[in-house]
Amino acid sequence: MLAYMEPELQQQFENVEAFDMIETLKGMFQTQARTERFNVWRSFLETKLKEGEPLSPHVIKLVGYTQSLEKLGFPLSQELATDTILASLPPSYAQFVQNYHMHGMEKKVTELHGMLKTAEEDIKKNTKQVLLVQGKPKFKKNSWAKKKAKKGKAKDVIPTPAPAAPKAGPDSETVCFFCKGTGHWKRNCSKYQAHVAKKGGSVTSTSGAGKD
Known part of the structure; x- marks a missing residue:
């Protein structure tokens, strides 16, 4: 154990029994590890994907948090990790999340990542289609019909004869x-x-x- 310590710690624990050494090290680093674990867990829960942002960097970041928690002695179950990732997604992934739970899927984080990438592509396609529909030029409704109706009315109008000029008289x-x-x-x-x-x-x- 001493071989893996820094020189200063080796000198400090050179004549200390293994049990006493472990207890002393716990007292020195347990509080620090607890604080670090809390910060990692909080970041893991607060990290959310915003609409329009790329998916893969977001998932990779969350996977890194799970690995850090495991190193700190707080490993997450596969189900808890996937649920936390799904909860971090924006509303555009709501249909995917609903289908995932409806079919009772239990995927590993890596498998979930692949499924989410496919869903991301579908969402982008649907968004482009909506933008194309909204971007089409708007024509005035019934403009042709209105013009035709005006022409028809003009034909139906009988011109009023001009009043006869009064006859000249004394x-x-x-x-x-x-x-x-x-x-x-x-x-x-x-x-x-x-x-x-x-x-x-x-x-x-x-x-x-x-x-x-």
């Missing part, structure tokens, strides 16, 4: 050149028409200069 201040009365023209004057009739002629109805 206003109240128009003076008749024959009887000097107001409100009518000479050609419409009853006195003028009677005068023409006596002479055996006829009143010509023309526009323009023939108003009076």
Whole structure:
């Protein structure tokens, strides 16, 4: 035992019996080992994989913690080690964890690592498909139908005829050149028409200069 010690410890325990040596060493290093074991165990439980981070470095790190605990005299059972690794995974692995427990699998950590790598590839593929679907350009719904409906409505609309221009006629201040009365023209004057009739002629109805 002395051969594996550092020179200072060899000198200290050179004349000490083996039992006393072991008890003294326990007192010296047990507290330190207990503290180290606690820190490793806490790190093992608190290490979580975040969404999008690579899986393998995470699993390798957790396996390293299990090996450290074993060296410190606290070996974990296979079931406890795999359960802790599964509990450290993000929600995207929830379906894998559910299937693992549903089928009552009992895999070694190395086998579990291989299964998780396959699950990681499937998750990446599904994520890419979702991003492709979300990235497609969005077209306005029924834009073609709306344009067609507008054209149909335009054809169905019957144009409203423009109002007829009011017929030109004499206003109240128009003076008749024959009887000097107001409100009518000479050609419409009853006195003028009677005068023409006596002479055996006829009143010509023309526009323009023939108003009076």
